[in-house]
Amino acid sequence: GQQLNQSPQSMFIQEGEDVSMNCTSSSIFNTWLWYKQDPGEGPVLLIALYKAGELTSNGRLTAQFGITRKDSFLNISASIPSDVGIYFCAGRLTNTGNQFYFGTGTSLTVIP
């Protein structure tokens, strides 16, 4: 299967700080999704991206579809304790398929 690498693997930050994480692959993707997963729960969709270069915001979250179409970025501004969780990227390879490949995840800890 496709390998989507997320970095950093984990982050420990102070409340109020901004967060940046990314997702990279050797393959070209047509769609990127970003999810947040809390322990023992299903992934919750945060942002969807459909075009190279697209920049989309959802509240304090901003995600970008990389120009090369091989990567995507997620930023969280002014982090708060409830931002704690694991953030996954997911990419779709083709225009016809619905199979998404998930990244390895970035674990975020926010210290109050």
Add this chain to the structure above:
Amino acid sequence: EPEVTQTPSHQVTQMGQEVILRCVPISNHLYFYWYRQILGQKVEFLVSFYNNEISEKSEIFDDQFSVERPDGSNFTLKIRSTKLEDSAMYFCASTADWSYEQYFGPGTRLTVT
């Protein structure tokens, strides 16, 4: 807000037994998926289902797995003869026909002993 639901939340079964995991996708969605997540690892695609047939499946989805939409609301995943390595969280997801935004259920934790 509409959501995907899954039952049971936790299923314990003995190796070799059959299990059926159930999902109720969001009512106006037409694409349905099963994913699994082994503890501490990433989410892995198993299968997608549209118009009453499998549209894509991964190499994980072998002959031991099957999916069915027995009525207008439920979507099920059956594992015929469970193995220890089938222990994982199984997530159902669904999308509307015009979107690739997949919405996940809360998952079923399957423990095979």
